[in-house]
Amino acid sequence: MxxxxxxxxxxxxxxxxxxxxxxIALLLxxxxxxxxxxxxxxxxxxxxxxxxxxxxxxFPFIVMFLVTSxxxxxxxxxxxxECLLTLPIGRLDFILGYALAFGLLAIAQAGIxxxxxxxxxxxxxxxxxxxxxxxxxxxxxxxxTLGLLASAFARTEFQVVQFMPAIVFPQVLLGGVLIPRDQMxxxxxxxxxxxxxxxxxxxxxxxxxxxxxxGFVGAQLLVLLAFAVGAVVLxxxxxxxxxx
Amino acid sequence: xxxxxxxxVRIRGLVVRRGTTTVLDGLDLRIARGGIVGLLGPSGCGxxxxxxxxxxxxxxxxxxxxxxxxxxxxxxxxxxxxYVTQAxxxxxxxxxxxxxxxxARxxxxxxSxxxxxxxxxxxxxxxxxxxxxxxxxxxxRVSLAAALLGSPELLVLDEPTVGLDxxxxxxxxxxxRRLADRGVTLLVSSHVMDEARRCDRLLLMRDGxxxxxxxxxxxxxxxxxxxxxxxFLALIERGNAP
Numbered sequence: 001m002x003x004x005x006x007x008x009x010x011x012x013x014x015x016x017x018x019x020x021x022x023x024i025a026l027l028l029x030x031x032x033x034x035x036x037x038x039x040x041x042x043x044x045x046x047x048x049x050x051x052x053x054x055x056x057x058x059f060p061f062i063v064m065f066l067v068t069s070x071x072x073x074x075x076x077x078x079x080x081x082e083c084l085l086t087l088p089i090g091r092l093d094f095i096l097g098y099a100l101a102f103g104l105l106a107i108a109q110a111g112i113x114x115x116x117x118x119x120x121x122x123x124x125x126x127x128x129x130x131x132x133x134x135x136x137x138x139x140x141x142x143x144x145t146l147g148l149l150a151s152a153f154a155r156t157e158f159q160v161v162q163f164m165p166a167i168v169f170p171q172v173l174l175g176g177v178l179i180p181r182d183q184m185x186x187x188x189x190x191x192x193x194x195x196x197x198x199x200x201x202x203x204x205x206x207x208x209x210x211x212x213x214x215g216f217v218g219a220q221l222l223v224l225l226a227f228a229v230g231a232v233v234l235x236x237x238x239x240x241x242x243x244x
Numbered sequence: 245x246x247x248x249x250x251x252x253v254r255i256r257g258l259v260v261r262r263g264t265t266t267v268l269d270g271l272d273l274r275i276a277r278g279g280i281v282g283l284l285g286p287s288g289c290g291x292x293x294x295x296x297x298x299x300x301x302x303x304x305x306x307x308x309x310x311x312x313x314x315x316x317x318x319x320x321x322x323x324x325x326x327y328v329t330q331a332x333x334x335x336x337x338x339x340x341x342x343x344x345x346x347x348a349r350x351x352x353x354x355x356s357x358x359x360x361x362x363x364x365x366x367x368x369x370x371x372x373x374x375x376x377x378x379x380x381x382x383x384x385r386v387s388l389a390a391a392l393l394g395s396p397e398l399l400v401l402d403e404p405t406v407g408l409d410x411x412x413x414x415x416x417x418x419x420x421r422r423l424a425d426r427g428v429t430l431l432v433s434s435h436v437m438d439e440a441r442r443c444d445r446l447l448l449m450r451d452g453x454x455x456x457x458x459x460x461x462x463x464x465x466x467x468x469x470x471x472x473x474x475x476f477l478a479l480i481e482r483g484n485a486p
Contacts, residue, residue, distance in 0.1 A: 005349070015342055080334065083327060083387075083390070244262055
């Protein structure tokens with residue numbers, strides 16, 4: 001591992017995104033717009049107060065997954081990855097460089113999404129808003145590290161998009177947005193416990209309602225972190241210098 | 245420190261399979277240090293696979309590939325070998341300078357090296373342009389410039405002159421010659437036979453095997469032909485003869 005090469009890679013990824021206004025808009029603006037849409041949809045009801053916190057997990061997670069997986073896949077497809085792997089850069093340097101770049105974007109994204117939900121859409125947060133931003137950030141980082149991992153198993157952009165229904169949608173369905181997790185059938189509840197997005201949504205709800213202690217939120221954050229680290233490690237292990 | 249070796253590349257019994265086809269089947273090759281070695285042959289004959297094996301990104305079934313005295317692809321070689329893939333490997337959404345600066349940082353080459361390779365590849369007027377907005381020839385020169393960073397001892401160039409206009413092609417070959425004069429070994433693949441005369445040594449490849457390994461003149465003498473294309477045909481016919 002070499003911090004200089006990791007940082008160089010992050011700076012390069014961010015420079016690429018700077019040249020791409022659409023991706024910036026997708027990362028920073030679209031999650032907030034979707035949250036606003038949900039708030040509007042349920043304008044005269046209390047539904048947004050119930051599902052609003054989960055939306056802070058959902059949209060950033062999906063957007064980060066998509067953007068990161070396609071960005072790394074493009075790197076594989078364009079031959080730049082093959083070139084890089086003949087240079088003295090570690091596989092972990094490469095993956096961490098991406099994770100760090102998208103992590104920085106996630107900070108901006110989480111801040112904007114939480115700010116928009118609370119200030120513009122009127123989402124009421126009983127707990128600490130800063131803790132909410134932290135959970136939203138962890139959730140966005142999780143989405144991007146899972147995207148890094150998923151791109152290792154895809155050869156084309158088309159295949160990456162196929163991971164959306166396979167990996168992302170089940171997590172959305174079982175995450176506790178449609179129905180609280182403790183009201184699900186036992187088997188599905190057990191399955192949802194193993195899905196990282198469930199823990200992100202649990203933590204967001206807990207902070208918004210302030211009905212759990214700090215230890216509970218901390219434990220959920222640790223689960224998210226474990227999944228993110230696991231995805232980065234697996235991602236770097238699946239990155240092969242020699243390919244068929 | 246790698247043991248001193250007079251070979252730039254030494255390959256013994258290299259077997260590479262891609263899917264169910266055997267691309268290279270027990271290939272032996274020795275390339276001495278210094279000079280320009282042309283790797284010629286029709287597309288699909290295994291040139292790229294051979295080059296990928298030399299830079300250490302090709303999964304091989306068996307055989308040994310040693311480069312500058314060390315096993316191909318080992319960490320110590322990553323600064324000493326430059327590689328240009330057939331399709332230009334550049335970030336289209338970065339400027340020429342941003343591309344080169346990133347590769348320089350990965351290599352640990354000084355920032356001044358970027359200016360040197362920009363000049364060597366005649367990209368001086370385009371450094372602020374996005375790589376994606378360049379012509380095909382310019383993009384492949386950016387790729388070449390990146391490979392020149394850090395002054396590697398061995399340059400593996402996969403069809404570096406494809407799509408270049410004749411003037412630029414001549415300029416690039418004179419750049420290759422200057423590098424070779426400084427002791428760099430260049431392995432340059434091409435399917436354009438007229439580029440062969442500019443090489444110090446030629447490797448003619450067909451169906452994953454070496455048909456010939458000789459200087460251009462020796463090849464013409466041996467086959468009693470006047471140009472490399474005819475020499476190639478003569479060798480194939482000879483191989484097919486009973």
